[in-house]
Amino acid sequence: MSGTRARHSGLVAVSGRGGLVGWHLRALLHALGRPFQDVDLRSSLPTHVGLAATAEAIHVSGITRGPDAALREGNVDLAQRFVRTLDDAGARPLRVVHANSVQASQPTPYGEGKAGAAQILAEAAQRWGAEFVDVIIENVFGEHGAPEHNTVTSTFCHRLARGLEMPVGSDAERVFVHAQDVAEALAGVIDARELEARGTRLSIPALADRLTNLASIYDTGEIPELLTAFDRDLLNTYRSFAFDVRPEMPLRSSRDLRGAFTELVRVHGGTGQTGISTTIPGITRGNHFHRRKLERFVVISGRARIVTRRVLSEERRVFDVSGDDPVAIDMPTLWSHSITNIGHEPLITAFWTDDLFDPTRPDTYQDIA
Template sequence: MSSRSGRGDGLLAVSGRGGFVGWHLRALLHADGRPWRDVDVRVQDPSLHEVAALAPTVTAVHVAGIVRGTDRELREGNVELAHRFVDALERSGASPREVVYANSSAPGSVGAYAEGKALAGEVLLRAAARWGARYTDVVIDNVFGEHGVPGHNTVTSTFCDRLARGQALPVDSDHVRTFVHAQDVAEALVGHIDQQELASRGTTITIPELAARLRALANVYDRGEIPALPGPYDRDLLNTYRSYAFGVAPVQRLTSASDHRGAFTELVRSHGGTGQTGVSTTLPGVTRGNHFHRRKLERFVVVQGSARIVLRRVLTGERQVIDVSGEDPVAVDMPTLWAHSITNTGTSPLVTAFWTNDLFDPARPDTHQDAA
């Protein structure tokens, strides 16, 4: 398999399969075609088969952590997870060339959680020294992105979930936070970018400002329109919001104006930025797509014929199936990190209008093959 990773080719061993950052990291590896093996640190003694599969590991990335619990659980639990990760690699006979730590506690932080994360880092650092491996500590905090757990990951997840459900936002703090998107964190963990570049991609904002920004994005998007996206942070915020809104309303109704000549239907109203619109024809029984995007916004509108749109959240079995027809046009926006396809289910050629928020760049197409 080919890879664009700054850490070269070769197998990665990755912990934190069930977590938010862990899923985003695996989605990036999946997009890159980079092989990895999951290390399940939730169990104390992984099977011999699982351990043996780790033997060719080139890069070990420890993401798993405990963020809720008693002081003892936070302190001792995070250390135990690091020990389990190292023990699994040593039992396999692996000798990684690099150990990467997703450290969600900044230097100088206090409390049981910070202490547990610091001690876990020491476990990994000692293991790296034994293996003769380079040790990379990637400090992350206030990570937001698609499919974070409301009330658990960051305030952004909570706000997006509540907005999508039409609920008020509990703005009870004027604290300043620096937020970074989970795909940026994933790029840092695999070496696409360094810590300095990761820090530069962060956006510093107060909690009330975050709430206002999300309300403004949601107000426009919920009308079926695309809000202005002046920079990557706004794009990432909208994509995060869309991951919650999609579960509530996967299609958006379109308004048609009819007279003696026929009908006119507005497909996309974009409030700024670049964009690209195209029209495709698809023969009966033919399927297009079977790919996903990490950053790109994409809208499908069937204007003639009938079709079935299938979407699947990457690396999961979570799916949505939407039947659409040109007789009643609706807009279906593809959530980022969801594989999607469209199949002509009729007997005549299907005509579909596609819109994306950026101009297609063959050098960076942001299109990754995966069956929906």
């Protein structure tokens, strides 16, 4: 992969919208305000309407499971279809990017398929006079990966969140990299050296232990110690699975004749920032999402409706909460969220985030929940 960080203005054509990397890439482009268009290669009649304005073409679509022929010829065919779709549209991108695999150097059906796809894209880039960037991806993990399919991390998180047995069938070491880091490399935000630096090498049993420790603390309503960006990314990945089964967290309250004391958040060895807001009846706050930030909402007085929506989808979760019975709701990363005062009195809400707010890097992207 080239060391350039240059980005071209104009449309980004993206294949592979249904996969883990494809969704994370599209969410990043959406956050950055860069226009993109999905290229559906699984359809018998892929559309090329509007693709003539393509400035960057990023090929993510791939086949990771199936018969040998599907892995070998199928991945080559997807790359050919991507190139043909752009050619039919009259597109001449300036940058062509391939989401490749570390297995492309291996003599396996999948490795040969990915290597063949890289060659197809490289030849097209040369013909178009475009820069070709081959992004080598190892064990990518992230929010909303498919258990038993994308990566062992998704499988572990899915099982942990549901209290299921988590079998560890290998003691092999692997390099793990978060899907938002991969997305940044594909979009040209970071280069190959930075992507490699963000990877974390550890064994499968060590991964299982790390996730188990993070989950055991988080499931009590507390925030575990996040010593590294990898820990944060692992916890955010786990939270995406836990949110499906336990979106509301009961809070510890001590009551006596004077009233009650409720603990909002307990953080193990980390930084953070806590604030409160007042909101008049009928007013909505938020309508934004975060890529990395952990954020907790606790209504302490009044009645509120919290709405969360998975970015680039219509998948929503709605929670009506009250200060009479406070609960904690942690906002999943890459989900837009809002809070509306649905009562008749001022709403008082406490917010906690795991980082100290930096106005130059707010990690806040406007998007309607």
